[in-house]
Amino acid sequence: MAGPRSDHHVILRVVAKPLIPIIALFALYVHFHGDYSPGGGFQAGVIIVVAVVLYALVFGITPAMRAVPPVFARSLAALGFIIFAGVGVWALIMGGNFLDYDVLFNEEPGGHMGQHYGIIAVEVGVLFAVAGSMLSIFYAFAGRVTEIKDEDW
Amino acid sequence: MMDWILQIAPAFAEAHAPALLILLPMLAGPIAAFLPGGGRVAWGMTVIVTGLCTLLSLILLAQVRSIEGGAIISYAMGGWAPPHGIEFRIDALNVLILLLVSVIAFLTSIFGWPTIKAEIADGKRAMFFGAFQVCFMGLLGVAATGDAFNLFVFLELSSIATYVLVALGSGRDRRALPAAINYLLMGTIGASFYVVGVGFLYAATGTLNMADLAVQLQDVGGNRAVQVGFAFILVGLGLKAAMFPLHQWLPNAYSYSPSFVTAFLAATATKVAIYAMVRFLFSVFSLDFAFEGMSLALILAPMGIAAMLACSFQAIFQADIRRTLAYSSVAQVGYMLLGISLGTAAGVSAGMFHLVNHALMKGALFMAVAGAVLTYQGTRIHDFAGLGRRAPWTMTAFAIAGLSLIGVPLTAGFQSKFALVSALLESGWWWAALLVVFSSVLAVIYMGRILEAVFFRAPANPHKEHGEAPLLILVPLWILAIANIWIGVDGGFVYGLATDAAEALFIGGAS
Numbered sequence: 294m295a296g297p298r299s300d301h302h303v304i305l306r307v308v309a310k311p312l313i314p315i316i317a318l319f320a321l322y323v324h325f326h327g328d329y330s331p332g333g334g335f336q337a338g339v340i341i342v343v344a345v346v347l348y349a350l351v352f353g354i355t356p357a358m359r360a361v362p363p364v365f366a367r368s369l370a371a372l373g374f375i376i377f378a379g380v381g382v383w384a385l386i387m388g389g390n391f392l393d394y395d396v397l398f399n400e401e402p403g404g405h406m407g408q409h410y411g412i413i414a415v416e417v418g419v420l421f422a423v424a425g426s427m428l429s430i431f432y433a434f435a436g437r438v439t440e441i442k443d444e445d446w
Numbered sequence: 447m448m449d450w451i452l453q454i455a456p457a458f459a460e461a462h463a464p465a466l467l468i469l470l471p472m473l474a475g476p477i478a479a480f481l482p483g484g485g486r487v488a489w490g491m492t493v494i495v496t497g498l499c500t501l502l503s504l505i506l507l508a509q510v511r512s513i514e515g516g517a518i519i520s521y522a523m524g525g526w527a528p529p530h531g532i533e534f535r536i537d538a539l540n541v542l543i544l545l546l547v548s549v550i551a552f553l554t555s556i557f558g559w560p561t562i563k564a565e566i567a568d569g570k571r572a573m574f575f576g577a578f579q580v581c582f583m584g585l586l587g588v589a590a591t592g593d594a595f596n597l598f599v600f601l602e603l604s605s606i607a608t609y610v611l612v613a614l615g616s617g618r619d620r621r622a623l624p625a626a627i628n629y630l631l632m633g634t635i636g637a638s639f640y641v642v643g644v645g646f647l648y649a650a651t652g653t654l655n656m657a658d659l660a661v662q663l664q665d666v667g668g669n670r671a672v673q674v675g676f677a678f679i680l681v682g683l684g685l686k687a688a689m690f691p692l693h694q695w696l697p698n699a700y701s702y703s704p705s706f707v708t709a710f711l712a713a714t715a716t717k718v719a720i721y722a723m724v725r726f727l728f729s730v731f732s733l734d735f736a737f738e739g740m741s742l743a744l745i746l747a748p749m750g751i752a753a754m755l756a757c758s759f760q761a762i763f764q765a766d767i768r769r770t771l772a773y774s775s776v777a778q779v780g781y782m783l784l785g786i787s788l789g790t791a792a793g794v795s796a797g798m799f800h801l802v803n804h805a806l807m808k809g810a811l812f813m814a815v816a817g818a819v820l821t822y823q824g825t826r827i828h829d830f831a832g833l834g835r836r837a838p839w840t841m842t843a844f845a846i847a848g849l850s851l852i853g854v855p856l857t858a859g860f861q862s863k864f865a866l867v868s869a870l871l872e873s874g875w876w877w878a879a880l881l882v883v884f885s886s887v888l889a890v891i892y893m894g895r896i897l898e899a900v901f902f903r904a905p906a907n908p909h910k911e912h913g914e915a916p917l918l919i920l921v922p923l924w925i926l927a928i929a930n931i932w933i934g935v936d937g938g939f940v941y942g943l944a945t946d947a948a949e950a951l952f953i954g955g956a957s
Contacts, residue, residue, distance in 0.1 A: 371476035371576075378473050381465075384524075391465035393525035 300350065304317070309351040316344040323419055334416035334422025337443050338423025345432055363432045376418030380411060450510040450872050460505055464521040464534040467502045467544065468587050472493050477703035478572060489662050491574045496552040496582065503544040507774050509542045516950050520592070529655035533741030535592030538950035539798070541722045542943050545587040546802055550713040550809055553922040557708040560916050561816045565618045565704045574614055578710070579795065581607035585718045594644045594730070595654045597722060598637065601686065607631045608715065612703040625698035632695040636685030639678045646675030647730075659730050673930075677737075679726055680745075687719035688751035689783060692787065693776040700772035701825075703953045705816030708768065712775055712807035717801050718780055730953040733789060747786035751778030751881055758888035762895070768825050770812055770892055774851065777885065782881025784878060790870035795948035799941055804934060807850040807859060810926035814844035817915025817923065827896055840915045841900050843927040847895040849897035850930040853886045858933035865941065893896075 320340035327333030350355035381392040389396030394411025398404070452460065459466060463914045474495040478488040510517050523532040536544070555578070555934070566574050591597050632810030649655055650671040650739025651662035666672055685692040696716075700708050711876035754777050763771035778800070785797030817840045819825055819835055834841045852858035863882060870879040915923070933940050 335546070368480065371479055374476040375473060378469060381469065382473070385469075386621060390522055390525045391462065391469065392523055395525055 305351050307334065309347055313342070313344045313348055316347065317341055320344070325413070325418055326415060328396050328412070334419030337416075338420045339421070340423045342427040342431065345428055349431070354432075358432065358436065362428065363436070366425050366428040366432065368425070369421050370429060371426060373418045373421025373423070376421060377415050380414045380417075384411075393420060398435065448504075448508040448511055451504055452512065455501075455505045455508075455740045455790035460509065460665070462507070462521075463502050463505050464519060464536055464590055465523070467506070468534075468583055468590060469498055469550075469578040470498055470502075471586070473582035475576045475583060477576075478579055479817045480614055481572050481574025483572075484568050485562065485575060486559075488575035489562070490818065492555045492558075492579060493552070495579065496548060496555050498551045499548040499582075499586065500545075503541065503548045507541050509928055510536060510538055511946075517615040518945050518950075519748055520654070526808070527905060529653050529658035532596050533655060533657075534590045535657065536590060538943070539721070539725070539947040540589050542798065542802065542947045543718060544586060546805055547582070547585050547589060547782050548719065550805055551710065552708040553925060554713070554809065554813070555705060557709065557813050559817070560820060560918055561705040564820055565706075566614060567617055568615065569882040570617075574611070574704075575609045577610045577614075578707075579602070581611060581710075585714055588718050588722055589681045591728045592656050593620070594647065595660060596861040598641050598644060600710045600723070601640065601719075602637050604718075605637065605686070608786055609709075609925050610634070612699050612718040615703040615707065615917075618652065618704065619702045623699070625695075625702045628768050629695040629699045629769070632685060632692075634681045636692075638682070639685065640682030642684060643678030643680075644935075646678065650675065654728050656725065657742055660668045660732065663731060663735070663822070663831065664949040665674060671737075676731060680723070680859055683719050683726065684749075685716065687723055688718050688776050688779050690749045690756070690776065690780060693779070695755070696776055697769050697772040697861055700775065701766060705812065709809055709812035711773070712770070712812050712875035713805040714773065716779055716810050720779065720797075720801060723894075724786055725949065727911075728794070731900065732909045733952075735913040743787050743789060746783050747878070750780040750783035750787060751878065753777055754881065754885040755786070755888070758885050758892065761892040762888060764892075765826050767815055767827055767830060767896060768812070771808065771815070775804075775808060776887065777807070777889075778851075779811075779930055780885075781863070781866060783883065784948060785869060788873050788875070790869065790873060791945075791948045792865075795941070795945040796862065796865040796869045799937075800945050802940055802944065803850070803858040803862045803930070806926050806933070807847040807857075809849065810843060810847035810923055810930065813919060813926065814840050814847065814915075815946075817919040818844075820915060820919070821913035822876075827899050828906050830896065831899045831903040834901035836905070840923065843920075845897055845929040846930055848897055850934065852893050856931065856934045858930045858937070861934055861937040861941065 294354075299307060320337045323332040324334060324337035324402055327337070338365050345357060345361050348360065380397075384393045384396055385391055387396040387399065391417075394407040398409035474491055478491050481491065483486040508521065509519055511777070519536040520528065521534040521536075522528060523534065526532070528535075559869050562571055562574065581604045584600045584602075584607060587600030588597055588604065591600060612628035612629055615621055615625075640703050647659060647663075650666050651659055653659055653662055663672060681692070688696045700712060703711070757773045757777040757780065761770045761777065764770040764773060781800050782797040782804070785793045785800065787793070818830065818837060822829065846857070850859040851861040851865040863886065867879045867882055870876070870882065914920075920948065
């Protein structure tokens, strides 16, 4: 893998650098447009991770792990899970059934705020969970050190 | 009879019991994974959560039993009414499985701490308990849900967590890793088969709600797509339940995973898959379709009998105690399948009765093995020689559960085998009843080998001292052992639950 200061792959690095924020931005677009068009938290989570994976491929796994630490990835996955379930608990506390978005804001019948923001909150949970788990899986494979040294064979 | 539970339980818990039951471990799992304290805090949280889940399933049991013939509790997730929304549907059959899973989870998590401390590395314990809670939540979800696709989601949640738990046995024995990969491949194939089958049913009927599926399938009839879907679902769930030729993942997964995981899985995982299978055979597909249309008795009964005989023989030739017990588990699944394949209320209730009893005895057996291994690494029968004197309390409980496994009178195993044999004779399958008795003789041989070594042989290595298991293990172990005797002496309560469960299937199947 090329270190950050190596002179190889100049073109790759120059092209990748502007792409990474665009990919992350596109992920957010896919996420918030999930109400109206195909997309949503799962797809957005995968796309966000693509940005990190591209960074890791071009600049090396160690800088990537410094930028987005594995502990952060793991915690993100758990946090997403809790957000999803937390919206359900919020609905429970407001007196509805589990995950019943209609009751979230105590609206008049016919109001759709709860459905709208409820699903976005749940999708944020999905986004975090998917991004966190995908990145953890990537790190687990890419950051793996061989346990048997070459000399041992 | 259980109304007092409803009187003291808070109204909120009663109204939302089906959701809370899944929600508690769902929230606690990811939190537990990040708790500090080397896993001790996470363990405490696990015990509390599984305890609360036990209480919630007791509330559900009381609710179901509050009406003569068994109430059906329907909980609409997200306020979307079934059949369009996801429904949690609890009847006399589910509630038995929910109670079984949460009680076993509660007892094993109390028992778990000493073995976890010995077998899992410091930094991984909190994550371990997180994964355990997710596994527990998945099993509860499979049992509670009334939606065929939702069942798949929970099945995969519990399975994926289980692969992690099995792989964590690598700290003790590196062979846990291939066992986990093997289990992962087989389990994923099983889940894929199941979901393909659900896809076929959805194509044929346009619904995923189980109760609605049952109604729609009556109209569709013996469509080819329905038949294919049925076959896929049966094979998929059969793989998860370790039905005879599909059981190859089980012995390794049980032998090399951490003791805590083995005790929990042996008592719950295959049971939940069997429940799902029963649910599909009797509730979703009507009895005529499954049994006359597809000649299911010609498939399920031979598989069950083959498991009873072949795996009991394999159990006899194992040198490792955990492998012996694992093969015996496959054989016991055979008994349950045989009972179910009868297609009568008596047969299914015998199968469910044996399911509960087997969970109690296998849980106790694996706990006792874990307690013995704690002070002496080695699970071969040879290593257990003379243990009866060194650790009398642990091994007496082991012997009680072992006798129950054989089916000695005054133990739980006898009661359920008796129920099974009566059901078989009632249907005129006397040859199968003879085979059940023969398979029990095989159980006498493989348990006898272990018990003989434990109680009558001199220790293999007198310098290595076995100690008694700690109190944290002994208490849940003895609760299970006493439960075995209690059911053996007075099996009325559990048998009543199993009969209610079977009747709920046969009456409520089409409605």
